[in-house]
């Protein structure tokens with residue numbers, strides 16, 4: 001029976017993961033003669049947070065033919081140029097992790113080698129002065145780069161802050177237009193073939209039986225189809241990323257929305273601030289070994305920009321992933337596959353990445369072990385690469401005195417990260433492994449921002465005389481500063497192109 005050809009896909013779960021998967025697959029399935037349905041339960045609902053993204057999301061939307069202005073309006077979105085980290089390297093310190101790149105290459109050598117050389121010679125211009133993204137973020141500027149804006153504006157890289165629930169609803173419309181059938185109901189049981197262990201059908205509370213050939217588990221932390229034996233061991237990374245709880249609360253937005261996320265370190269974790277058009281999203285991620293839920297909520301509520309708009313939403317999570325992302329005829333995508341804390345807004349990206357890999361490895365037959373193995377290898381790499389970058393934020397800190405920070409600063413880290421940190425620190429060198437997500441800009445921003453920046457540089461940078469180097473760096477700063485100053489404000493851009501309708505909130509407090 002597992003020799004059967006895939007004719008019907010069943011997606012279990014309709015959160016961000018379920019509807020992103022449905023919308024993306026539905027672009028092909030109808031025309032390829034494959035039926036696609038999605039089962040979700042309104043009674044269960046979705047995780048309800050997940051608002052900051054990274055630049056590849058634009059590619060996902062573009063592949064679906066989504067008009068960006070329409071999407072921004074429909075999801076109450078704002079633009080994101082990077083993340084400001086407050087108190088991470090040490091108390092009263094801040095730095096910016098921008099999207100895009102720093103400076104310009106000189107004679108084929110990375111900009112940062114020259115910047116490091118200048119810094120070691122006593123220059124005090126920060127990396128931010130060489131990043132159009134950082135300059136625009138702090139001045140509240142934004143423009144969507146178009147081909148006729150020229151090469152310098154073309155360097156502005158962006159993502160979005162959006163309401164993930166509205167995004168799922170937006171994608172649902174696209175999926176349903178493309179022929180996806182939505183089935184409302186609570187999944188009670190997963191029916192498996194006694195010999196193969198493959199999923200035959202989902203049984204709903206109503207006794208309805210939903211059969212299929214390929215199943216996608218998008219049931220969130222419940223992992224209904226892949227938990228337990230089916231998905232193998234949970235690969236637990238709590239010893240490297242110990243935060244395991246979050247409390248979230250939206251609040252009134254005060255002033256114009258800033259085009260960046262803010263992450264402020266707290267005594268046992270960190271707090272996010274994500275500006276949307278209609279409100280500001282806030283949350284406090286922490287480790288329950290070092291802080292109680294009440295204390296975490298109090299810290300969050302004491303540090304809001306405006307009045308809370310809803311009660312606090314407490315969540316628990318485990319950091320890591322299922323050993324097998326694809327097992328038998330079932331693929332897990334979204335929180336069912338694993339979770340890495342939202343420090344660098346990578347969860348929605350991992351959904352996008354899982355979907356892209358599934359499309360390129362889409363199985364002809366129900367039993368497709370080669371495609372399955374390759375998918376599992378690629379997804380494992382994705383998770384591990386992001387894991388290392390997240391650990392860097394905790395390991396490279398000078399914070400001392402809080403038991404949580406003392407613990408993460410002193411912890412042993414994966415060998416892969418030790419090697420990367422040493423290479424970057426000693427000689428400013430950085431190499432991406434395979435299709436690693438975060439590049440030099442990101443690693444440099446966090447390492448330098450937290451006091452772990454390069455202490456040496458590539459000797460090839462000595463080919464440029466100190467005088468020429470000073471002039472080149474000065475020119476770069478001048479061009480970028482002038483460009484940022486000439487751009488419209490983020491708020492003016494939104495108002496002109498993609499202002500969302502107002503929403504009335506009933507405050508619970």
Ligand SMILES: Cc1cc2nc3c(=O)[nH]c(=O)nc-3n(C[C@H](O)[C@H](O)[C@H](O)COP(=O)(O)OP(=O)(O)OC[C@H]3O[C@@H](n4cnc5c(N)ncnc54)[C@H](O)[C@@H]3O)c2cc1C
Pocket residue numbers: 012013014015016017018039040041042044045046047048049050051052053164185186187188218219220221222224246248283315317333334335336342345346347348349
């Ligand atoms: C604290 C926190 C902050 C986050 N912040 C970010 C962020 O800033 N950026 C980012 O990219 N990601 C973030 N994420 C992750 C992001 O929220 C998720 O990746 C995203 O929402 C996808 O969730 P999901 O669809 O996998 O699961 P869910 O949203 O939980 O959806 C699960 C779906 O399965 C359905 N379901 C479950 N059980 C059954 C059943 N028995 N029968 C029928 N249906 C069922 C539910 O009804 C729902 O439709 C954050 C997550 C957390 C916990």
